[in-house]
Amino acid sequence: DAKTTQPTSMDCAEGRAANLPCNHSTISGNEYVYWYRQIHSQGPQYIIHGLKNNETNEMASLIITEDRKSSTLILPHATLRDTAVYYCIVRKENNNDMRFGAGTRLTVKP
Amino acid sequence: GAGVSQSPSNKVTEKGKDVELRCDPISGHTALYWYRQSLGQGLEFLIYFQGNSAPDKSGLPSDRFSAERTGGSVSTLTIQRTQQEDSAVYLCASSHLAGGPYEQYFGPGTRLTVT
Numbered sequence: 472d473a474k475t476t477q478p479t480s481m482d483c484a485e486g487r488a489a490n491l492p493c494n495h496s497t498i499s500g501n502e503y504v505y506w507y508r509q510i511h512s513q514g515p516q517y518i519i520h521g522l523k524n525n526e527t528n529e530m531a532s533l534i535i536t537e538d539r540k541s542s543t544l545i546l547p548h549a550t551l552r553d554t555a556v557y558y559c560i561v562r563k564e565n566n567n568d569m570r571f572g573a574g575t576r577l578t579v580k581p
Numbered sequence: 582g583a584g585v586s587q588s589p590s591n592k593v594t595e596k597g598k599d600v601e602l603r604c605d606p607i608s609g610h611t612a613l614y615w616y617r618q619s620l621g622q623g624l625e626f627l628i629y630f631q632g633n634s635a636p637d638k639s640g641l642p643s644d645r646f647s648a649e650r651t652g653g654s655v656s657t658l659t660i661q662r663t664q665q666e667d668s669a670v671y672l673c674a675s676s677h678l679a680g681g682p683y684e685q686y687f688g689p690g691t692r693l694t695v696t
Contacts, residue, residue, distance in 0.1 A: 517686065
């Protein structure tokens with residue numbers, strides 16, 4: 472699976488949009504981009520995934536560049552409860568494991 | 582509905598002892614995964630079960646680690662002769678294969694401390 476690069480940490484003001492970038496320049500055509508987050512002392516939580524098109528659900532939006540070499544997770548109105556480590560993962564459709572890197576530690580501040 | 586559950590939530594054991602960690606996946610999910618997470622680190626894949634197929638054990642760090650999944654549901658991860666470096670949070674996840682990309686649902690984890 473392609474390797475991903477994310478900033479170590481980010482801050483965001485409560486109520487503002489949080490934009491979390493991820494680089495995956497070696498992504499191949501059959502690899503999906505997944506985002507998970509992990510709130511302190513809890514198991515990871517699925518957020519969203521996509522292949523080529525931008526995706527939106529009740530939690531977030533995923534913007535994938537046309538060349539698919541990078542993506543951005545957008546939390547439109549961040550709350551204090553969104554403080555967590557956010558993981559960007561790239562993997563093939565039926566791979567058995569999710570290779571989590573160090574992720575981005577997002578801190579939402581009042 | 583009920584999510585993935587794991588037990589115990591915390592386990593403290595002495596070096597050299599064996600431990601068993603349990604995972605109850607979401608009902609109907611055919612795939613089950615074990616990961617471990619050391620303090621401040623990302624997740625490390627350990628093993629994967631899918632239906633009646635042979636498990637993917639490629640992530641097990643040593644032969645002291647083994648896992649079973651009985652009846653396609655509950656899974657047990659066993660660590661024999663525990664070492665201090667085995668201390669970590671052990672996470673279980675399950676997913677429902679629907680012929681395409683699928684998300685994994687994680688349990689709360691078991692925090693293992695080897696003294």
